[in-house]
C-alpha cells in the first residue's frame with residue numbers, strides 16, 4: 001500500500017465482534033482505508049449507523065424482511081442496498097474493492113470468499129470455517145489467482161508476523177497457544193452440568209457467541225489447527241497446541257535451526273485486524289501496551305484431550321483429510337447452536353460431532369459440490385441426533 005492510495009475494503013459481517021472492531025480500525029486511519037461494502041445478517045440498526053458513518057458504496061442485509069428499513073435510511077444518501085445472502089457473494093466482486101475482510105461466522109463465509117478470490121481480491125481472513133471446510137480448494141484457487149490470504153485470527157496472525165522476513169526459511173513446526181477456555185482444568189463430571197452462561201464467559205477475549213462456545217469446548221483450537229495447515233502449508237505432525245491461560249503469547253514458530261519466534265501482546269483483536277488490513281505496513285496505534293510487571297508469570301500446560309474431546313476430533317479429521325473437516329465443522333455449528341438454545345448439554349456437543357464424523361459419507365478428494373452436499377448431510381445427521389436426545 002502506498003501512502004497516497006487508500007485501500008478499498010469490504011467488511012463482511014460488519015455488525016459482529018470482528019466486524020465492529022474492524023470498523024473501529026478503519027475509522028482510526030481515514031487516510032489509509034475506504035470502506036466499499038458493509039454486510040450483516042439481521043442487525044439493520046447497526047448496519048444503518050455504520051453506513052451513515054462510513055459512507056460505503058453498498059450494503060447488504062441478508063434478512064430480506066429488513067430490506068425496506070435499510071433502503072429507506074440509506075438510499076437518500078446514495079448508498080446501494082441489497083438483500084439476501086446471495087448478494088454478498090456478488091458484491092465482493094465489485095471492481096472498486098481491493099480487499100475483503102471475511103468476518104461473518106460459520107459456513108456462510110465459504111461462497112463469498114471463493115467469489116472474492118475468483119475476482120482477484122486480497123482476503124483478510126477471520127472466518128476460519130472457510131479454510132476448515134474447504135482449505136484445499138481455497139488455497140489452490142488463491143494460488144491460481146495470485147491472491148494473498150492474510151490471517152486475522154490472533155494465533156495465525158502471530159505466526160504470520162513471525163514469518164515476515166522468513167518466508168524462504170522452512171518451518172519445523174508451529175505451536176498454537178490456547179487459553180484453555182473457562183473450563184480449563186475441569187473434569188468431565190463438572191462439564192456435564194455447565195450452563196451456557198458459564199460457557200460464554202471467556203477468560204480473556206470478548207467474542208461472538210459461536211466462537212466463545214468453541215473456545216470452551218476447545219473446538220476453536222481444533223478449527224485453528226486445520227486453519228493453520230492450509231494457511232502455512234503444514235503437515236499434521238508440524239502443528240502443536242499448548243495451553244497458555246494468559247493469552248499473551250499468541251503463537252510461535254519453530255525453525256529448522258531450533259529457534260523459536262513468538263508474537264506477544266495484550267489480547268486485543270484490533271491489532272491482528274489492523275495488521276491484516278494494513279499489511280505490509282504496521283500502522284502506528286495507541287492501543288494499550290503490554291507491561292511485564294502486570295504478568296509476573298506466563299504459564300503453559302498440555303491440553304487435556306480426553307476431557308475436551310473436540311480438539312482430538314479435529315486432529316482426527318485433519319489426519320483423515322478429504323471432507324472430514326467439513327463434517328466436523330457442520331456438526332459443530334449445529335451442536336453449538338443447539339447448546340446455545342438449551343437443547344443439548346455441553347458434553348453432547350462432542351458426542352454429536354463424533355457420531356457425524358463416523359456416519360457421514362467420506363469423500364477423499366471433494367469438489368465444491370461435494371462440500372455443499374457434505375455440509376447438508378452432516379447438518380441433517382446432527383439435527384436428527386439432537387432430536388433423539390430430547
Ligand SMILES: NC(=O)C1=CN([C@@H]2O[C@H](COP(=O)(O)OP(=O)(O)OC[C@H]3O[C@@H](n4cnc5c(N)ncnc54)[C@H](OP(=O)(O)O)[C@@H]3O)[C@@H](O)[C@H]2O)C=CC1
Pocket residue numbers: 012013014015016017018019039040041042043062085102103104105106108126127128129152153154205206207208209210211269
Ligand atoms: N470474535 C473474535 O475475536 C474472533 C473471531 N474469529 C472468527 O471471525 C468470525 C466472526 O466471529 P465474530 O465476529 O466473533 O462473530 P459474531 O457472531 O460476533 O458476528 C458475526 C457477523 O456475521 C454476520 N452473520 C452471521 N451469520 C451470518 C450469515 N449466515 N450470513 C451472513 N452474515 C452472517 C452477523 O450479523 P448479525 O450481527 O446480524 O448477527 C455478524 O455481522 C468467525 O468465523 C470467528 O471464528 C476469529 C478470531 C477471533
Ligand SMILES: CC(=O)[C@@H](O)[C@H](O)COP(=O)(O)O
Pocket residue numbers: 153154155177178179180181205211214215216220221269
Ligand atoms: C481471539 C482469537 O483469536 C480467538 O480465536 C481466541 O484464540 C480464542 O481463544 P482460545 O480458543 O485460545 O480460548
Ligand SMILES: [Mn+2]
Pocket residue numbers: 153154155224
Ligand atoms: Mn484464535
